[in-house]
Amino acid sequence: MARKQASDRWWFHLHTWIGLKLSILMSFVLITGTLAVFSYEIDWLLNPEMRASESVIEPNWGAAFDTLRAEYPDVDLLSLDRYAGSWFALQAVLNTRWEEIGRLWFDPVTGHLNGSTAWFNVQRFFRMTHRHLMLPTRIGIPIVSALAIPLLLSLISGLMIYKKFWRGFFHLPRTKRKTRIWVGDLHRWLGLWSTWFVLLIVLTSVWYFVEVMGGAAPRFPESAAPATREAVLPATLNGAAINEMVAKARQELPGLSVQRITFPQSPEGKVLVQGALTATLVRPRSNVVTFDPITLEVLGTYRGEDLNIHQRISEMADPLHFGYFGGLWTKAIWFLFGCAMSALSITGCVIYGKRLLPTRRQLSKALA
Amino acid sequence: MNAWAIWWRGHGAWRWVCLGLVTMALVLTVVYEPIALSWTDHGERELAGTTVSLATWGRPDETFEVRLSSKAPFKGELHFAGQREIIDLTDAAELDLRVPDDLTVIEIKLVANDQEATWHLGRRLR
Known part of the structure; x- marks a missing residue:
């Protein structure tokens, strides 16, 4: 009995x-x-x-490309993409001659230039602060992803000190009691319901740690080399050629929903048409048709199912960690459970302060 | 002492480690620029019997920092957005060009001995 109590106390102190x-x-x-x-x-x-x-399912990639070449002929185009949903404009990510990364937005139907926005936006702010605390990734990612270990220990210790926790799922917080009680109830209740989510975040974060420490998945299958050329992007590459590549990509991978086209950054580079297909929980770069930008010939093709287990784990991490794999619905679930996890951290602090408050007051009185 | 003060003191030295990382992330957010933190070389031009090269730093915002260097002494005029600067190079010179708000295309021209050389850098993003 005493040993059990000591063990409980140890888990409690760890938590x-x-x-x-x-x-x-x-x-x-x-x-x-x-x-x-x-x-x-x-x-x-x-x-x-x-x-x-x-809202269009199949945007006019070629029209956007033509507009971009006419309006901004001097930029290095990195990619044209549309990840987030059919209500989003097509995005071009580019590099200027003075090496500034920027974004241009095009209407997905007409290709009309909607305007430009800065590279550093709300999405980049949250991504970069969350992922690596704005530090160089080699330093920041290990620091953030290593938090998976205390998070896991917190989860295990929480379950160890919560007696018969499986009975607690439907014990709603007693909101009419004093703060210390209802915040404690809320902490336990949120903790129980978000157990699966905490575990998922721990696993994916451990993967990010492994990845940055040298365990990254091998490169994707290589395609054939394109014909030699002098320019990075040939002058013959226009909107019609882009649409032809998109059509050929759909012939190569029937059902491909194109989400991104990446452009070469050197005269040996290729055009990659990427998107969503049949494989579940993969990024768009897992389903790819590679093209020669001069001949528009298909140089290679692979799909999510062709990747090895190591590559599949790597591809799976982002959709599972970010929750975008099921559209807005899964994002909403991830957001709610993200709120629950954040609340766990904050309510834990409140419990700590409130638990010690009476002790400190008694001590102050005694000293007075 | 209230509950938050107890929480704050309970951290010990860890509060400074954690707060330091969070503060650093927020400070880095403010100073972050999605642009190369170095001189960007825009190539050489033959002009007035010498080779002049142009490099820039940062984006053409309110000002645009440029560096001109030549292989031999060079005298000429720099034209940019309606402004003229006398250039007298023995080796290299750095100058801040004022960028008008309504300027859309960045073009820098050097004129010497009735000859001219242009660096066309393209359209501004905003």
């Missing part, structure tokens, strides 16, 4: 120690991560340039 000592950093990472779920949508609300005039 309190982790929750307290890391609360500032953990809360910051959790809150930025939670808001990052809807960061694209926040940018969409803030910037009218990012909005499509009408």
Whole structure:
């Protein structure tokens, strides 16, 4: 019995120690991560340039490309993409001659230039602060992803000290009791319901740690080399050629929903048409058709199912961590559970303060 | 002492580690620029019997920082957005060009001995 009590006390101290000592950093990472779920949508609300005039499933990639070449002939085009949804305009990511990264937005139907926005936006703010605290990624990612270990210990210790926790799912917080009681109830209740989510975030964060420490997945299958050329982007590459590549990509991978076209950055480079297909929980770069930008010949093709297990784990991490794999519905779930995790960190702090408050008051009185 | 003060003191030295990282992230957010933090070389031009090269730093915002360097002494005029600057180079010179708000295309021209050389850098993003 005494041994059991000692064990319980040890788990309790571990839970309190982790929750307290890391609360500032953990809360910051959790809150930025939670808001990052809807960061694209926040940018969409803030910037009218990012909005499509009408919701279309298959945008006119070629029209956007032609407009871009006419309006900004001197930029290095990195990619044309549309990730977030059919209500978003097509985005071009580019590099200027003075090496500034920028974004241009095009209407997905007409290709009309809606305008430009800065590279550093709400989405980048939340992504970069959450992912690596704005530090160089080699330093920042290990610091943030290493929080997975205290998070896991916190989860295990929480379950160890919560007696018969499986009975607690439907014990709603007693909101009419004093703060210490109802915040404690809320902490336990949120903790129980978000157990699966905490575990998911722990696993994906451990993967990010492994990835940055050298365990990254091998490169994707290589395609054939394109014909030699002098320019990075041949002058013959126009909107019609882009649309032809998109059509050929759909022939190569029937059902491909094109989400991104990446452009070469050297005269040996290729055009990659990427998107969503049948494989679940992969990024658009897992389904790819590669083209020669001069001949428009298909140089290679692969799909999510062709990747090995290591690559699939790597591809799976982002959709699972970010929650975008099921559209707005899964994002909403991820956001809610992100709020719950953030609340766990904050309510833990309140419990700590409130628990010690009477003790400190008694001590002060005794000393007076 | 209220509950938050107890919480704050309970951290010990860890509060400074955590707060330091969070503060650094926020400070870096303010100073972050999605642009190369170095001189960007825009190439050389043959002009008035010498080779002049142009490099820039940062984006053409209110001002645009440019560096001109030549392989031999060079005298001429720099034309940019309606402004003229006398250039007298023995080796290299750095100058801040004022960028008018309504300027859309960045073009820098050097004139010497009735010859001219132009660096066309393209359209501003905003």
